[in-house]
Amino acid sequence: MDKEIALKLDGKIERLTNKTFKFDERIKEGWFSAVYFLKTKEIAEKKHPNNEVIMQFFQKENAVLCGTDEAIALIQTFADHPELLEIHSLKDGDQISPFETVLTIKGPYQAFGYLEGIIDGILSRRTSVATNVYNVVKAGRTSGKQKPIIFMGDRDDHYTQQAGDGYAAFIGGSTAQATHAMNEWWGKQGMGTMPHALIQLFEGDVVEAAKAYHDVYPEDNLMVLVDYNNDVITDALKVAREFGETLKGVRLDTSNNMVDKYFLRNQHIMGSFDPRGVNPELIYALRHALDKEGYQHVKIIASGGFTEEKIRKFEQLNVPVDLYGVGRSLLEIKVGFTGDSVVLNGKPESKFGRIYRPNPRLEQVAMTKK
Numbered sequence: 001m002d003k004e005i006a007l008k009l010d011g012k013i014e015r016l017t018n019k020t021f022k023f024d025e026r027i028k029e030g031w032f033s034a035v036y037f038l039k040t041k042e043i044a045e046k047k048h049p050n051n052e053v054i055m056q057f058f059q060k061e062n063a064v065l066c067g068t069d070e071a072i073a074l075i076q077t078f079a080d081h082p083e084l085l086e087i088h089s090l091k092d093g094d095q096i097s098p099f100e101t102v103l104t105i106k107g108p109y110q111a112f113g114y115l116e117g118i119i120d121g122i123l124s125r126r127t128s129v130a131t132n133v134y135n136v137v138k139a140g141r142t143s144g145k146q147k148p149i150i151f152m153g154d155r156d157d158h159y160t161q162q163a164g165d166g167y168a169a170f171i172g173g174s175t176a177q178a179t180h181a182m183n184e185w186w187g188k189q190g191m192g193t194m195p196h197a198l199i200q201l202f203e204g205d206v207v208e209a210a211k212a213y214h215d216v217y218p219e220d221n222l223m224v225l226v227d228y229n230n231d232v233i234t235d236a237l238k239v240a241r242e243f244g245e246t247l248k249g250v251r252l253d254t255s256n257n258m259v260d261k262y263f264l265r266n267q268h269i270m271g272s273f274d275p276r277g278v279n280p281e282l283i284y285a286l287r288h289a290l291d292k293e294g295y296q297h298v299k300i301i302a303s304g305g306f307t308e309e310k311i312r313k314f315e316q317l318n319v320p321v322d323l324y325g326v327g328r329s330l331l332e333i334k335v336g337f338t339g340d341s342v343v344l345n346g347k348p349e350s351k352f353g354r355i356y357r358p359n360p361r362l363e364q365v366a367m368t369k370k
Contacts, residue, residue: 015069015072015091015092015365016069016070016073016092016167016185017069017073018073018076018077020069020073020185021070021073021074021077023073023074023077023078027074027077027078027115027118028078030114032117032118033114033115033116033117033118034117037113037114037116037117038114040109040113040114041109041110041113041114042110044108044109044110044113045110049108049110050108051108051109051110051344051345052106052107052108052344052345052346053106053107053108053109053113053341053343053344054104054105054106054341054342054343054356055104055105055106055112055113055116055339055340055341055342056101056103056104056339056340056342056356056357057101057102057103057104057119057120057123057337057338057339057340058099058100058101058102058337058338058340058357059096059098059099059102059123059124059127059335059336059337059338060098060099060336061098061131061334061335062095062096062097062098063095063096063127063128063130063131063335064093064094064095064096064127064130064131064134064171064172065090065091065092065093065094065095065096065102065123065127065130066092066093066123066126066127066129066130066167066168066171066172067092067122067123067124067125067126067127067164067168068089068090068091068092068102068103068123069091069092070122070126070164071089071103071119071122071123072087072089072103072365074115074118074119074122075087075105075112075115075119075367076367076368076370077370078115079107079111079112079115080108080110080111080112081111081369082111082112082367082368082369082370083367083368083369083370084107084108084111084367085105085106085107085111085112085367086105086106086107086364086367087103087104087105087106087364087365087367088103088104088359088362088363088364088365089102089103089104089362089363089365090102090103090359090361090362090363091363092126092130092171093130093171094361096127099357100357100359100361101357101358101359101362102123102337102359102362103119103123103362104362106343109341113341116339117339119337119339120336120337120338120339122164123337124333124335124336124337125161125164125165125168125333126164126165126167126168126171127168127335127337128168128331128332128333128334128335129165129168129169129172129330129331130168130169130171130172131172131334131335132172132308132329132330132331132332132334133149133151133168133169133171133172133173133174133330134172134173135308136149136172136306136307136308136311136324136326136329136330137149137172137173137174138308139308139309139311139312139315140311140315140324141315142311142312142315142316143315143316143318147311147315147321147322147323147324148175148176148322148323148324149173149174149175149323149324149325149326150174150175150176150177150178150191150301150303150323150324150325150326151165151166151169151174151176151177151178151182151326151327151330152178152303152325152326152327153165153169153178153182153326153327153328153330153331154178154179154182154327155327156327156328156331157331159181162179162181162182162184163181163182163184163185164185165182165331166179166181166182166183166184166185166186167182167184167185167186169182169330170183170185170186175323176188176190176191177190177191178190178191178192193213193220193222193223193224193225193251194209194210194213194223194224194225195225196225196228196253198212198213198225199225199228200228204228204229206224206225206226206228206229206235206238206239207238207239207242209224210222210224210239210242210243210247211242214243214246221248221249222243222246222247222248222249223248223249223250223251223299223301224236224239224247224249224250224251225250225251225252225253226239226250226251226252227251227252227253227254227260229261230254230258230260230261231260231261231262232250232252232254232260232262232282232286233260233262233285233286233289234261234262236250236286236289236290236298237289237290237293240290240293240295240298241293245297247295247298248297248298248299249298249299249300249301249322249323250286250290250298250299250300250301251300251301251302251303251325252278252282252283252286252300252301252302252303252304253278253303253304253325254276254277254278254282254304255277255304256276256277256304256305257276257277258276258277259275259276260275260282262282262285263275263281263282269281277304277305278302278303278304278305278306280314280317280319283300283302283314283319283320283321284319284320286300287300287320299322299323300320300321300322300323301321301322301323301324301325302314302321302323302324302325303324303325303326303327304325306324306325306326306329307326307329308329311324311326340354342354342355342356342357343356
């Protein structure tokens, strides 16, 4: 694994380098660029080769920026004579405001202009994920204590996005990522315990599945999935009685269209809340059952349909969740970037309504000859 990775040192994040990224070589051929950019590149080369433009990139939300290092590496890799370009940029992890300029590129349009749409896409996706994770992490400390967040977005998008999304989740503040690929850019490993498929192999016997897991991975903290039989309290107590102090946590992932058997056995408590899925009343009951038998050390991990809003609600109610697993909601693209050429040959020149917006927070980035 490439050692040139992002590390949090002294509260700052070092820039990723060209070696981090695995770009498709067809970018150079214009395969991923809108055709009108390619035509403009050719026209500029033939009709106006001595131009110099400044292109700036912005978006319209309060957000956590991510994707700048990837965009800079893209320019370094595919622009013509990148050493002649002047680039200024904010850094991944910076909090940004609506319309704030986050990146500028100065140089001949034909040297880099065809990369505009790709840069927009990189910044939009990475910033969206980082911002979504940041907001979920923020929701996770509503009660005053920061609850860890595991990024579990591997099944919600194409696998080729995992490295970038995992890095963006790291920038946003997630505690861990589900796959090794999600950790590739920042040098960690994936984290996880057991899926429902493992329990299925043992015909629904959660204790036997947990024994097998512990036998094969004795160094792991034992975290057992307990919703397979839709009876989380019964199964959590079974594994707690079997493993005692060795059991570190239980995870419930009850589907949002299911009602746990605990409520079916105790129908007198129903009627004032939605009993489906992972809900506050189920977790209160699980915590009470574990504590009653002396298993106060067992942590509760909740996953399945969690969003920023749901986590904030749980925290406002002081629901005793110790860790949240979140996936799909973190991958929603909510931030869109725009690149605009706003200066031509040293003079303001841009689409009506767009102006050059210098940003004193930008730092110049050293570009080298390929």
